[in-house]
Amino acid sequence: MKSRILYIVLIASMLLGLAACGGGGGGSKKTYTYKDMVVGFIQTGSEGGWRAANTASFKETAEQLGINLKFYDAQNKLENQLSAFRNFIADKEVNVIILAALETTGWEDVLKEAQKAGKVVVLEDRRIDAPEDLYATYIGSDFAEEGRKSADEMCKLLEGSASKNVVELVGNVGSSAAKDRGQGFREKMGACGINIVKSQTANWDATEGKAVMEAWLKETTDIQGVFAQNDEMGLGAAQAIKEAGLDPGDDIKILTVDATAGAFKAMVAGDINTVVECNPLLAPQVYEAALKVLNGQEVPKWIPSQEGVFYAKDAETILPTRKY
Amino acid sequence: MKPKIAFNWKKMIEHKLFFPFVALAIILLFDLIFIPGFFRLQTKEGHLYGNLVDILRNGSTVMLLALGMTLVIATGGVDLSVGAVMAIAASVAAILMNPVIIGMKLPPDLMKFINDPNFTYAPLWQVITVTLIVATFCGMWNGLLVAYVKIQPMVATLILMIAGRGIAQLITNGVRIQIFYEPYAFLGSGWLILPFSLYIVALVFLLASLLTRKTAIGLFIESVGVNARSSFFSGIDEKKIKLLAYTFCGFCAGVAGLVASSNIRTSDANNIGLNYELDAILAVVIGGTLMAGGRFSLLASLIGALVMQATTTSMYAFGVPANAVLAIKGVVVILVILLYSEQVRSFIRRFTAPKEARS
Numbered sequence: 001m002k003s004r005i006l007y008i009v010l011i012a013s014m015l016l017g018l019a020a021c022g023g024g025g026g027g028s029k030k031t032y033t034y035k036d037m038v039v040g041f042i043q044t045g046s047e048g049g050w051r052a053a054n055t056a057s058f059k060e061t062a063e064q065l066g067i068n069l070k071f072y073d074a075q076n077k078l079e080n081q082l083s084a085f086r087n088f089i090a091d092k093e094v095n096v097i098i099l100a101a102l103e104t105t106g107w108e109d110v111l112k113e114a115q116k117a118g119k120v121v122v123l124e125d126r127r128i129d130a131p132e133d134l135y136a137t138y139i140g141s142d143f144a145e146e147g148r149k150s151a152d153e154m155c156k157l158l159e160g161s162a163s164k165n166v167v168e169l170v171g172n173v174g175s176s177a178a179k180d181r182g183q184g185f186r187e188k189m190g191a192c193g194i195n196i197v198k199s200q201t202a203n204w205d206a207t208e209g210k211a212v213m214e215a216w217l218k219e220t221t222d223i224q225g226v227f228a229q230n231d232e233m234g235l236g237a238a239q240a241i242k243e244a245g246l247d248p249g250d251d252i253k254i255l256t257v258d259a260t261a262g263a264f265k266a267m268v269a270g271d272i273n274t275v276v277e278c279n280p281l282l283a284p285q286v287y288e289a290a291l292k293v294l295n296g297q298e299v300p301k302w303i304p305s306q307e308g309v310f311y312a313k314d315a316e317t318i319l320p321t322r323k324y
Numbered sequence: 325m326k327p328k329i330a331f332n333w334k335k336m337i338e339h340k341l342f343f344p345f346v347a348l349a350i351i352l353l354f355d356l357i358f359i360p361g362f363f364r365l366q367t368k369e370g371h372l373y374g375n376l377v378d379i380l381r382n383g384s385t386v387m388l389l390a391l392g393m394t395l396v397i398a399t400g401g402v403d404l405s406v407g408a409v410m411a412i413a414a415s416v417a418a419i420l421m422n423p424v425i426i427g428m429k430l431p432p433d434l435m436k437f438i439n440d441p442n443f444t445y446a447p448l449w450q451v452i453t454v455t456l457i458v459a460t461f462c463g464m465w466n467g468l469l470v471a472y473v474k475i476q477p478m479v480a481t482l483i484l485m486i487a488g489r490g491i492a493q494l495i496t497n498g499v500r501i502q503i504f505y506e507p508y509a510f511l512g513s514g515w516l517i518l519p520f521s522l523y524i525v526a527l528v529f530l531l532a533s534l535l536t537r538k539t540a541i542g543l544f545i546e547s548v549g550v551n552a553r554s555s556f557f558s559g560i561d562e563k564k565i566k567l568l569a570y571t572f573c574g575f576c577a578g579v580a581g582l583v584a585s586s587n588i589r590t591s592d593a594n595n596i597g598l599n600y601e602l603d604a605i606l607a608v609v610i611g612g613t614l615m616a617g618g619r620f621s622l623l624a625s626l627i628g629a630l631v632m633q634a635t636t637t638s639m640y641a642f643g644v645p646a647n648a649v650l651a652i653k654g655v656v657v658i659l660v661i662l663l664y665s666e667q668v669r670s671f672i673r674r675f676t677a678p679k680e681a682r683s
Binding site (some may be wrong): 211218235 | 362382584589596636
C-alpha cells in the first residue's frame, strides 16, 4: 500500500515537473545571451591600420563575450562578400550577420534572402543603399559630426588669433568621408569666423599632403590653421610647414581626423594640436545592438559610434593605450 | 630612314630632347603668366626655397623610377610593379630602423624613440644596403619571369604589382611605421643647397648612363627592343639583357622607395608609390621612348618626369579645384603625346620648311 502511494506521488510529481518544463519552454520567447550568438562577420579586406584595428576589435570582443564568431575576409572583392553572405544565410548555426560592405548598392537580393531565413543583419562602418526594413541597424561614424567637431576644435585653437585663415586637405574626391567631413566643418566654421582660404585633395596620402601644403606656403604664409581630413595628410603638411621654416602646432595649428597612433606621436612631438577620433573599435556597440534585435527589442536604424576628441597635452598619457 | 638634313632648325626638332623641353617650357610659360611669384626663389636656412625647387624635389621619385623604366621599355617590355616595390622598400627600411610594431607591443621607453633623432635599430648603411638588395631582388624576379619563363611583361609584373603591397603590409604587419631617425630622413628631405634627393637622382642617372653608353649594353638593349629574335641570332643574349633591365628597374624603385619614405618619414604600405608606375611610364613616353621598344634617352625621360611634376605643382599653386585635378593632368598628357604623333610632326616639318621636298 505504502509503496503504491509513493509511486503515485512520484509519478504525479514527475508529470507536474514535465508540465512545468514544457510550460517554461513554450510560453515566453527564449532570451538570448552573448553565448547563444553565432555571428558571421564579412569584412572588406585589409587596407591599413584602421581596418586592422576594426577586425581586431571584432575578434577580441567576441572572445571576451563568448560569442561564436565566424570571420570572413573578402579581400576587397564584392563577389567574395556576396558568396560569403549566402554561405552564412545557408549556415543554420548563424543567427547574426555583420557586414562591412564594399559597395553601397547591390545588396537587396541577399538582404531579402537573409530576412526570409530569419537572420539579423547589422551593418558596420559602411552604409548601403537599401530599404531600411531589410537590415536591423547601421553602426558607424557620423562623418558630418566629425566635421562639425573639427570646426569647433579649430575655433578653440584659433581663439585670440586676429585672422583665421584655414586651409583644408581633402580626402579622395567623392568619398562620403571626405564630402561629409568637409560639409560638417563648413556648417560650424562660421561661428568663430574661420575662413577656408584653400582646399585641395591629397587623396588621404602623406606625400600628397606635403606637396600640396608646400605649394600653398610658397604663395602665402598667412595661414593660421590646417584642417586635414585624415592623419596622414596632416602629418605630411606638418613636414612641409617645418621645411618652410615655420613651427607646426605653433605658428600654424594642425587639426586632423582619425586619431591613429602616428597622429598621437606627432602630438607628443608637438606637431599636431588636436585630433578628432574616427573610432574603429565598433564591436561592442555592434554586438550589443545585435543582441537587442535577437531579443526582439527595438533599436534605431542608425547608431553613431562613440567618438572623442584628443588634445596634444594629453597625448603622452593616452598614447600607450591606443590600439590602432 | 629619313635623310639627314643639314638645316639647323630642323636638326633641333628632330633631336630627342626637343619635344620634352617644349612641353616643359609651355607649362612653365603658363606659370609665368598666370601664377604671380611662381618663379620666386629664396634662400631659407641655407638652401634654395621656391616652387621650382619643389618641382625638382617632388619629381625626384618619379625621375628615379623613370630611369629604370626607360631601360625596361626600351627592351619592349613594361614594369607595372615599381610602385609596389617602392612600398616594399619603404617597409623594409622602416622595420630595420624601428622594429617595434606599433600597436602590438609599445615599448616602455617610447618617448626615447620620439625625442632621440639618432635612435635606430640598424645603422644607416645596413638599412640602405638591405633595402636595395630586396628591391633589386624584386626586379630580378620580374626579369626572370619575363626573360626566362617567357611571361608577357605586363602580366609578369602585374603579379608583383598586386602582391607587392600585400608583402609590404606583411612586413610591417599592416601598420604604418614612423621614422624618427634623422640621418635617414636626410635622404628625401635633406638639403645641400639643392634638395639632397636630386643628388641621388644624379648619381643613379650617372650610373645608368655609364652602364648604357660607355658599354655596349645600351646598344644591346635597343637592339633587343627593336627585334629580340634577330638580336639573338646576331649573338646578343637577349635573356640576360632583359634580366638586367628589369633588375636595374627594381633597384631604381628601391632607391625611389627610400627617398619617398624618408620624405614623409613614414612607411605607408598602402600609399607609397601608389599609381607611380603609371607616372613613370608616362614620363618615359613623354621623353620620346616608344612603348614598342628601341631607341631611348635617359635624359629625355628625366625631363618627362619633370613635365609630370611641373603640371601637378602648377595645379596646386594655381588653385585648381580638387575634382578637376586628374582631368587636367589627362589633358596635359594627351597634348604632349599629340606632339609625338607622326601626323603632327610632319605638319610641323612642313610648317618650318615649306619649300623643301620630302622624300
